[in-house]
Amino acid sequence: METLLTRLGFSFFLLYFLVSCDLSLSFSPVDNYLVNCGALLDATVDNRRFVSDSSDSSHSHLSSPQSFSLCAGTLLPGLPPIYHTARVFKAPSKYVFDVKDPGTHMLRLHFHRFSSPQLNLADSKFHVLVNGLVVLTNFSGGGSVGPKVEITFLPAEKTKFAFVSAIEVISAPKDLILETAQSVNGDKLESFKGLNKQAFEVMYRVTIGGPQVTPFNDSLWRTWLPDDDYFKSKEGSNRVYFSGRIKYQEGGASREVGPDNVYNSARLIESKNASIPNVNLSWEFPVIEGYQYLVRLHFCDIASTSLGLLFFNVYVNGHLAYKDLDPSAVTKYLLASPFYVDLVVEADHSGIVNVTIGPSNKSMAYAVDAILNGLEIMKMSNWMGSFDGTLPAESVLKCLPRKRRVGFLLPLIALVCLLLSLSAIIRRRNERWSQCYGQNCQWRSMKFLQSKVNNNYQVKYKYMVMEPLGFVI
Numbered sequence: 001m002e003t004l005l006t007r008l009g010f011s012f013f014l015l016y017f018l019v020s021c022d023l024s025l026s027f028s029p030v031d032n033y034l035v036n037c038g039a040l041l042d043a044t045v046d047n048r049r050f051v052s053d054s055s056d057s058s059h060s061h062l063s064s065p066q067s068f069s070l071c072a073g074t075l076l077p078g079l080p081p082i083y084h085t086a087r088v089f090k091a092p093s094k095y096v097f098d099v100k101d102p103g104t105h106m107l108r109l110h111f112h113r114f115s116s117p118q119l120n121l122a123d124s125k126f127h128v129l130v131n132g133l134v135v136l137t138n139f140s141g142g143g144s145v146g147p148k149v150e151i152t153f154l155p156a157e158k159t160k161f162a163f164v165s166a167i168e169v170i171s172a173p174k175d176l177i178l179e180t181a182q183s184v185n186g187d188k189l190e191s192f193k194g195l196n197k198q199a200f201e202v203m204y205r206v207t208i209g210g211p212q213v214t215p216f217n218d219s220l221w222r223t224w225l226p227d228d229d230y231f232k233s234k235e236g237s238n239r240v241y242f243s244g245r246i247k248y249q250e251g252g253a254s255r256e257v258g259p260d261n262v263y264n265s266a267r268l269i270e271s272k273n274a275s276i277p278n279v280n281l282s283w284e285f286p287v288i289e290g291y292q293y294l295v296r297l298h299f300c301d302i303a304s305t306s307l308g309l310l311f312f313n314v315y316v317n318g319h320l321a322y323k324d325l326d327p328s329a330v331t332k333y334l335l336a337s338p339f340y341v342d343l344v345v346e347a348d349h350s351g352i353v354n355v356t357i358g359p360s361n362k363s364m365a366y367a368v369d370a371i372l373n374g375l376e377i378m379k380m381s382n383w384m385g386s387f388d389g390t391l392p393a394e395s396v397l398k399c400l401p402r403k404r405r406v407g408f409l410l411p412l413i414a415l416v417c418l419l420l421s422l423s424a425i426i427r428r429r430n431e432r433w434s435q436c437y438g439q440n441c442q443w444r445s446m447k448f449l450q451s452k453v454n455n456n457y458q459v460k461y462k463y464m465v466m467e468p469l470g471f472v473i
């Protein structure tokens, strides 16, 4: 790995030059566990086979004293089959996955909170730990580690239970998280080291100016939401869409870092006459004070008519992070060639991470004067090894409910899917993930990338990237 660090004026440029990214082959992870929880049969989603975790399967990674399968009583049109079943845990339970390929892994937990005649998954309440990191506490559907990924589900109260719909554990491409980033601390810019020893939880992943990018069109099966909800500038923005080829090259972003469909759209500021527009483009993301966030900005100059015309500034929370950024120089003088920058910022009391791009002193008339193609915001685990509060894993384990009687008589094996009455369907239609749970409401609804599968049903999934067996998402 080669990192280029150039000092320019008062700002640092920290640009990534990555090792051999194979640009032709699609990504095939060494570790690739896809689990269809609570299902009797395997299910295929976007050509990926999710293997059933039912007890008679030889591939089962589950150890659970009291769990059972639950099936959504009706077929949910448009919803991938992995969301039709869930595994429900009445006692602490875990899935353990052997890791063949050390290093960063991606973990994705899927939750679809349906209600069946036997049980309403909205009544769940639980904690999730992954390799000793606290990933979720009191959830309701709504470091250096050993050679395993261990996901533990803990019911939070005696009368409650835990559930999960599907699990993915995948080794990450080596260039997904690098060792260093630029840290923006007030007006101070510093190098942040050891980034790849961190665990991350993806909070926002947006494609700028374009339509949603689905897992089908992303080599790491990610979803990139449109930026409209976060984009705050009313004037001065044009969208651009590029139908040519995105030129991935060694030293820039690889296709695993960001897919074509993210880089081929953008918002930009453009000078159409002899003056340079006096505007900025800003995006705002709600975050939680007290955590650090990795802000990854994706750039690809798909709009300039020739090289060397585009210069702009990048600000985070009003602080200059990149001055006179020159995409031509970064991409070794190639247009439509993608790259990214990583910034580490601390969330302050404003509860907002504010990303702004705007013309710089070097911007030119009759040219593009700022561009942004994609943006990711990842929460970094805090000093307690938690993404969710300040209780360390030991304490979460300690506040477990006492062993309960097996009261709850439900068949252990999946219930047969039946078409239920219309009223049940209508009830389910009204289910909303954004439902409030007391004061936690605010951040619960921010915590997850939400995917509206169709107009009727919502599912949630939690993405994480761990290192060495960290999460990313």
Ligand SMILES: *[C@@H]1O[C@H](CO)[C@@H](O)[C@H](O)[C@H]1NC(C)=O
Binding pocket: 213, 214, 216, 217, 261
């Ligand atoms: C994948 O991308 C292509 C090209 O942008 C688009 O036409 C297609 O609809 C996308 N497919 C899905 C499933 O999102």
Ligand SMILES: *[C@@H]1O[C@H](CO)[C@@H](O)[C@H](O)[C@H]1NC(C)=O
Binding pocket: 272, 273, 274, 275
């Ligand atoms: C350039 O165009 C902008 C709007 O497109 C306008 O506000 C501005 O006055 C123009 N400047 C000149 C020098 O014509």
Ligand SMILES: *[C@@H]1O[C@H](CO)[C@@H](O)[C@H](O)[C@H]1NC(C)=O
Binding pocket: 280, 282, 284, 315, 317, 318, 352, 354, 355, 356
């Ligand atoms: C975000 O930054 C822009 C430009 O610096 C500024 O106008 C805006 O007020 C900021 N928003 C917040 C919430 O700080």
Ligand SMILES: *[C@@H]1O[C@H](CO)[C@@H](O)[C@H](O)[C@H]1NC(C)=O
Binding pocket: 278, 279, 280, 315, 317, 318, 319, 356, 358
């Ligand atoms: C753009 O944002 C920067 C940083 O907040 C600010 O200093 C500058 O004045 C803004 N420019 C305009 C035109 O709002």
Ligand SMILES: *[C@@H]1O[C@H](CO)[C@@H](O)[C@H](O)[C@H]1NC(C)=O
Binding pocket: 313, 320, 323, 360, 361
């Ligand atoms: C742009 O130039 C002006 C005048 O030289 C200077 O005061 C200002 O700091 C410069 N802005 C940036 C972002 O470098």
Ligand SMILES: *[C@@H]1O[C@H](CO)[C@@H](O)[C@H](O)[C@H]1NC(C)=O
Binding pocket: 127, 137, 138, 156, 389, 391, 395, 396, 399
């Ligand atoms: C879960 O919530 C209860 C009450 O709301 C609280 O007492 C408990 O500490 C929480 N548990 C964790 C692990 O945060």
